[in-house]
Amino acid sequence: MFKLLRLVSLALLVGVPAAWSHKHGHDEQAPLFDAHDFAKSSSSGSPTWTEKYGKQIDQTFSGPLSFSHLPYSLCLEDDSSVFDIAVLGMPFDTAVTYRPGARFGPYAIRSGSRRQREQRGYTLSWKNNPYELGSKIIDCGDVPVSPFDNALAVDQMEVAYDTLLSRPVASDKSLALTSVTQRLAKDGKEHPRIVSLGGDHTIVLPILRSLNKVYGPVSVIHFDAHLDTWPAYPGTSTEQSRVTHGTFFYLAREEGLMTNTSIHAGIRCKLAGIADLENDESVGFQLISTDDIDDYGVAAIIKRIRERVGDSPVYLSLDIDVIDPGLAPATGTPEAGGWTTREVKRIIRGLAGLNFVGADIVEVSPAYDNAEITGIAAADIVHDFLAMLLSSTPPTPHSTWGPAKDEL
Template sequence: MLHFWVTLIFLRCVQTYGQRQPFRDTEQRQEALTYASEAFVFDTNSQIDLSGEPWTSKYGPQNDLGYSGPLTFSHFDYRKCLEDASTPFDIGIIGFPFDTTTSYRPGARFGPYAIRSGSRRQSLGAGRGYTLAWGSSPSDFGSGLLDCGDVPISAYDNAKAIDQMEAAYSTLLSRPVLGGTSEVYKEKTRAFSLDGKEHPRLVTLGGDHTIVLPILRSLHKVYGPVSVIHFDAHLDTWPPRGTTTQEGITHGSFFAVAAGEGLLTNTSIHAGIRCKMLGIEDMEHDDSVGFQVISSEDIDDYGIKKIIEKIRKRIGNKPVYLSLDIDVVDPGQAPATGTPEVGGWTTREVKRILRGLSGLKFIGADIVEVAPAYDNADITGIAAADIVHDFLSMMLVDGPPEPHGAGPFDETDLLP
């Protein structure tokens, strides 16, 4: 009955506001709704004894299950950070639902949704984040973690969309950090930011791979030229082609564009390459852009440890951005992507390499090209979400974790 009268009064308040000042547009209608809602705020918690109600007295808090509640990454707290700066954070999750520069199968605009959906069982936001592989949880390191929602990106104008992504990323990158939730928090970016300040770090959920160009433009303002670790089946350094400038910016050319703008160092590296090319000239151009190549087959010839060693040596002590195209994983394990290539790495191999990169000076990361329309039993979204979980640990720990040592094994059993 109380709900009925509150609703009636609310609607009457809107009507009165409208009579006092007739609605001329949607903005004024929204102002009316805000006026009405602020006019009647009820502190019902002080009036109702929740502890005596049937639910709370028998079952306690209304906790979300792995498959229930609002859809945020791993049950993180959620804010629309671009319009709500009330909750500072140290690492934010942001979605870039964009896919209008793809060359084959579109659909990655639904990637942020699929990745968040794949993360529901993780429940990191509810404290369930510890793994034997890491020997820790991302929540153990005192950083404030927040899901900042998705950027509303134009699906009709690519130039506008790229500018929207840069504006959004720059906005969040310039926000003050939370500075940790406990005394174990450590600053990670102050030492090499151009302004000498600590900046938030973002994990971006794509979206097709072109989203990295506006991200690199934003990062350049804060850190100058950066190195990139690029997990992908494809080089993405092909020279821009087309009859217009905008036509030349695609998910296969954005690194060449970024290099031309001076956004990259000359010490970037690919991992997992196995695409078809025009010829050796593609590799020569890739080298001129500033990349070295680790192919998908190199894991058989040199092994995971050598791959980790070569990536770390290439990057050194410089600020580094990590970009992971889900098609680095074999399509047998991650089919939901725009340009699948057989012969890829397994999810376990990718996760193992990520652990080995911990301790590098990461300023951000992304996962892209998840296109759930091509998925089977949500396996690609689940894999992508688990990789994002690894991103968070990778960005927070001081170095690669040691073998967990549980079970029947000890150091004498380790492979050479």
């Protein structure tokens, strides 16, 4: 009896696959292509990639490393590369006073931007996609700065910035966008704008030298934990040794590159005393401390910055250490007690509509990062820069909020 039952069971099992296949044959997955359909167009009888799948589009995690998968060009040598906004790396870090490593900052920021792309650039906070606002935005690669000679490196960065700043814009501003830089420029021409990826903060000195040739003195909005307005460090003996990431604003003021209407935001470093603040004021800065966000709120900070710089040409420089090191650890001179990434992003949104002629983000040193926390934050802030440069006014608060009600 047992043998009989076993034979019946085996017979049923053998018959199931055929019956199931016959019954559910209409549910089987159809092939993506029929090889016979391509026999005429391919000698092997197999389809080419474009015949079967279309364009070769990189995944967010693949492809060449450019900011947010933007078109990449070696703009410094390619005169045919025109743009309205350029992303430019400045991998310089040989003027730091503490931890080195920011020469890898442009790489880290680009790597942190891999999940960003033109096709999905719309954000709820900005209510726009900066890549769809009529401007041509490209990644112009890195300035090949010397790691051995700081004077040479500073000159290389200035010449590179001059080169891109003198390039004609890509868009017809009379048709596409309201002119931004033409009415500010001394030559009455529209100039492209550059978002620089540092590099240590010294890169701002050659940038301000370059901007001065086009716009004259500019107001600076400076997000940082540190003043960066100190005179040369005691005991230095050469002219070049005066140029560091803590002295460049002092030198810029000496050279007449800045107006007397600049402002710091997020300051919390330790000082030698009240003399540091007196010197800072003489350089042309007012100061917003990190603690002011608790005492006065985000809206008051935005208002103070806007009133300070007014209608002058404005350059924005953001040191990643303005953010608390718990949220952005990869920086050369970390200071405890900083602003959150969200707070910084909110303040940036409130600055849209000012006369921005350029911007940078600096001091990202990925050797001190974990899980790309800092690189991702920096890349997201660069996206905010692009939206800020192309927005005529700050975005309004999210409009879907209404009175709470029971939906059941």
